[in-house]
Amino acid sequence: xxxxxxxxFLKRRGIIEIIxxxxxxxxxxxxxxxxxxxxxxxxxxxxxxxxxxxxREVIPIDIYISLLHFGIGLGAGTAVGITLGALMGxxxxxxxxxxxxxxxxxxxxxxxxxxFAIIWLKLTHYSAGFVVFVxxxxxxxxxTYTGFKSVDKIYIDAAKVLGCKKGMSLIxxxxxxxxxxxxxxxxxxxxxxxxxxxxAAEMFGASGRVGLGWRLWNRFYALHMMDKLVAYxxxxxxxxxxxxxxFRYFVEETTLKWRKGMVAA
Amino acid sequence: MNHQLELRNVTKAFNTxxxxxxALEGISLVVKPKEFLxxxxxxxxGKTTLLRLIAGLDYPSSGEIILDGKEVKGPSPDRGMVFQxxxxxxxxxxxxxxxxxxxxxxxxxxxxxxxxxxxxxLVGLKGFENCYPYELSGGMxxxxxxxxxxxxxxAILLMDEPFGSVDAQTRNILQEELLEIWKRxxxxxxxxxxxxxxxxxxxxxxxxxxxxxxxxxxxxxxxxPRPRKRTSxxxxxxxxxxxxxxxxxxxxxxxxx
Ligand SMILES: Nc1ncnc2c1ncn2[C@@H]1O[C@H](COP(=O)(O)OP(=O)(O)OP(=O)(O)O)[C@@H](O)[C@H]1O
Ligand SMILES: [Mg+2]
Numbered sequence: 001x002x003x004x005x006x007x008x009f010l011k012r013r014g015i016i017e018i019i020x021x022x023x024x025x026x027x028x029x030x031x032x033x034x035x036x037x038x039x040x041x042x043x044x045x046x047x048x049x050x051x052x053x054x055x056r057e058v059i060p061i062d063i064y065i066s067l068l069h070f071g072i073g074l075g076a077g078t079a080v081g082i083t084l085g086a087l088m089g090x091x092x093x094x095x096x097x098x099x100x101x102x103x104x105x106x107x108x109x110x111x112x113x114x115x116f117a118i119i120w121l122k123l124t125h126y127s128a129g130f131v132v133f134v135x136x137x138x139x140x141x142x143x144t145y146t147g148f149k150s151v152d153k154i155y156i157d158a159a160k161v162l163g164c165k166k167g168m169s170l171i172x173x174x175x176x177x178x179x180x181x182x183x184x185x186x187x188x189x190x191x192x193x194x195x196x197x198x199x200a201a202e203m204f205g206a207s208g209r210v211g212l213g214w215r216l217w218n219r220f221y222a223l224h225m226m227d228k229l230v231a232y233x234x235x236x237x238x239x240x241x242x243x244x245x246x247f248r249y250f251v252e253e254t255t256l257k258w259r260k261g262m263v264a265a
Numbered sequence: 266m267n268h269q270l271e272l273r274n275v276t277k278a279f280n281t282x283x284x285x286x287x288a289l290e291g292i293s294l295v296v297k298p299k300e301f302l303x304x305x306x307x308x309x310x311g312k313t314t315l316l317r318l319i320a321g322l323d324y325p326s327s328g329e330i331i332l333d334g335k336e337v338k339g340p341s342p343d344r345g346m347v348f349q350x351x352x353x354x355x356x357x358x359x360x361x362x363x364x365x366x367x368x369x370x371x372x373x374x375x376x377x378x379x380x381x382x383x384x385x386x387l388v389g390l391k392g393f394e395n396c397y398p399y400e401l402s403g404g405m406x407x408x409x410x411x412x413x414x415x416x417x418x419x420a421i422l423l424m425d426e427p428f429g430s431v432d433a434q435t436r437n438i439l440q441e442e443l444l445e446i447w448k449r450x451x452x453x454x455x456x457x458x459x460x461x462x463x464x465x466x467x468x469x470x471x472x473x474x475x476x477x478x479x480x481x482x483x484x485x486x487x488x489x490p491r492p493r494k495r496t497s498x499x500x501x502x503x504x505x506x507x508x509x510x511x512x513x514x515x516x517x518x519x520x521x522x
Contacts, residue, residue, distance in 0.1 A: 157322050158352040162366035162417060163342040169369065177356040258356045258397045
């Protein structure tokens, strides 16, 4: 189909996207400054921009701390999730023994663990990390389990005929590589949930007076500095986006070349 | 060790929801070392089942499978198998697929790579070493599977309709390559096929199976010297014989239904 010549430049990469974002920002600015007219109810983009500037000194340390909490939780969640998922996927007995417990634990929202996180781990980085762990572990566990369960029998047979004896070597050379896309997809979901948990746990002060979530709630909200609050919301969102992109890039370009698009959105 | 394979009254029944279902019945067969044996029979007659039993991936319900005087108790790299369906590991490149069995053996990196490359060249896929299976055509995949099965240097090669998914032209080429490999590597080959032409062109001996539950109805020695001409009179005679055996079998199956 032929398009009108005048609209042709729109096809170039990024143009439409920039127009989309700018439109939203302009409407937001107009609504904020001509209709709402109260920073408390709706800070304008202009004010938010300045808020970034005024809080610029605490942003890096807050990001660092939150990423630390996230890293602790995701690291533990990945390690334990893959191990348990593999055990449950590999051994019927373990599966039957653990399944009911896992189903119940999984149904409890991670946020509900914040009190125990604080009581068990005190106000350390580990306690926010623990909440992230609870949030991230289940998607990773379940996906690993699914991957282990769905290995095509033909690959197992092929490996056996080529000399792979039962057990560890079969898991290492067939089941694990087969399950990698599943594990990656689970990890990606776990990362999304884990990042929400970081913010929530920090809001409750699970790790003391640190982190993006803590400042957002206990400083900006408590003091009604809504412009700064919005600035932090944007930071939190951008980091989530960035984490996801980096993960996808890493996984798809390096480990999963053989199965393009498997972990794509 | 002369790698003589012997099947003694092998029977296989599967447990299904409708009860026991016979797949193989009283198969007795001696395969001589370095023999090229084709197995032919109607779809569902138990050809794949038979190869799986010999490979050690499954066990007979009764009877025994003897290799070198010992009963087959499980899979081993001395019996390579090329599966009917695609069985390449999709997460490994062509080279890594062929190296798989050698890795399990614990062969060193360099020797492993060299050997794998040799077999890749043998099946005519030089230059595709670093491709992933999804980048290959059906016929190429089967050739990699053959290279992978050959790489561990099994004495017996079990091939389950390996050329089922390729066009006639490629099929002819692959058949010739296989005969070449067979001559050079001196293996025993058990080759399952649907195709009478293929069986007559390749085999020293053709085993004809009946419809389910499969039993051997005839073993036919194809004593035509190689290289065979696909259209020669003798070839045609054998072809006719086999077709007749199979069509008899089919009408018998119809009567018994
Ligand atoms: N694991 C199994 N469980 C139950 N029945 C099975 C199983 N494997 C095979 N069968 C049955 O055994 C019979 C023989 O199957 P097999 O796959 O050996 O046939 P085949 O001769 O290889 O057929 P084709 O030429 O179509 O590949 C079939 O009727 C099939 O339904
Ligand atoms: Mg079959």
